[in-house]
Amino acid sequence: MAKHETPFLDQLESGPWPSFVSDLKQQAEVRAKNEEGVEFQIPQDCVDDLLGVLELSYKHGRTHWKHGGIVGVFGYGGGVIGRYCDQPKMFPGVEHFHTMRVAQPAGKYYTTDYLRKLTKLWDFRGSGVTNMHGATGDIILLGTTTPQLEEVFWTLTHDYNQDLGGSGSNLRTPADCLGSSRCEYACYDTQALCHFLTNEYQDELHRPAFPYKFKFKFDACPNCCVASIARSDMSFIGTWKDNIRIDQDAVNKYVENDAAYPSNAGAHKGRDWGPFDLEKEVLALCPTGCMKFENKKLAIDDANCTRCMHCINVMPRALKVGKDTGCSILCGAKAPILDGAQMGSLLVPFVEVNADNDYEAITEVIENIWDWWMEEGKNRERLGELIMRQGFQKLLEVTGIKAIPQHVSYPRSNPYIFWKEDEVEGGWDRDVEEYRKHHLR
């Protein structure tokens, strides 16, 4: 028997899709029965009260959660988000219902043993409700009380070799794709870079001093499975400098509709799309029109290729990314709070990803950007907004990167050029006497 009547929430279960309401009801029941004999450290009926307060919010059309507070674990400024219910008498089980962010493993590789340990801990010291994973990528543990925070943190760090993630004005937990661990398109080892930068920037992750949040995300190829180009202030996207590798025999197998060479590696074979048509499905869809197929030979004008990955995705047995690989760095993506949503802008077209020198070419760019943003960024201003406010040219200046055509998104609309003194021969000083020799007063 449910603790609270929830007619509005029940309606959310009526659609064809899985419902979080059903999950919460199931969890409320599991806690009520407690067949495993867990010694719950927070109210046993907290999930019932969670459903109750949500129902009330639907009824009133407004939230009954307050957020923010000093809650956290000692020495960390992030990883815990204070959540309090503003109707504690009606819903005492969720009076304090804090969220904990836990750093997800690189590439989101888990062992079942780890997941069992994690859920066991959270059943014991929290609500048992999780969100795998939050928008930043972390493991989200939803709902516990203040006294449990240090306890959970101790177990995570001492027994599970596991750290909290980022929240607040911190570097957020870096997130990556599974990269070269499984994917043949990988142009660099995202997990190695993600892990290195997570360790390198522990201070930035746990001790907040940025104007606002800052996110890194890593995609090993331009397919951008992690969508780093849209989801992170600094996006590291794998790319290559040389040419796409072509296996002409395999190209012809695709053209001949050989059954062992299904287009898109057979990803769309659940439906009959008719025979594969190279012209229609690949050449005509190349955004720069840099491909042609003549006399059974595919040619690519690589200088005009924008690494869209379409041809490689369609014919993975015939085309492969180049061998001279690295990554591009894009900056300034953000969600639409101010000035609308933005995708990242290309800052570094190609940089080597070299673990042997501790990725120094990458960390140099990162730290120059942070220095600028910490000095010039306004409170709660994302990097993308600072770039818009001060200009992309300023970003180039602080990172010491020379402007190149790839940085230009459209022709200039402002006809004025304001030179800096060091860009003008002789600077602003002039020899008045010399001038007067040729020009009368």
Place this chain on the structure above:
Amino acid sequence: MSELLDNKEAATKAVVDWMTKKSKNKTKFYFKDFYKVFPDDKPRLIKKVITKMVQEEVLEYWSSGSTTMYGLKGGGIQHSSEGEE
């Protein structure tokens, strides 16, 4: 690093005095507010000193989840939105 920031006691006193003086109007401060206390120092150096003050429990973090602010330990509202009394 400025002499003020380099001197732990003086730096702590400057921060506490400044925050106490402002405490009539607000009790939570952005990190950038400390730039006014240490105008001659770089943000990263200021961060090191401010972090130490948090570890020594002179200051404490306050987080909304998206933004983090700093307050004197135990000062002002301990949870929910700043500005509510």
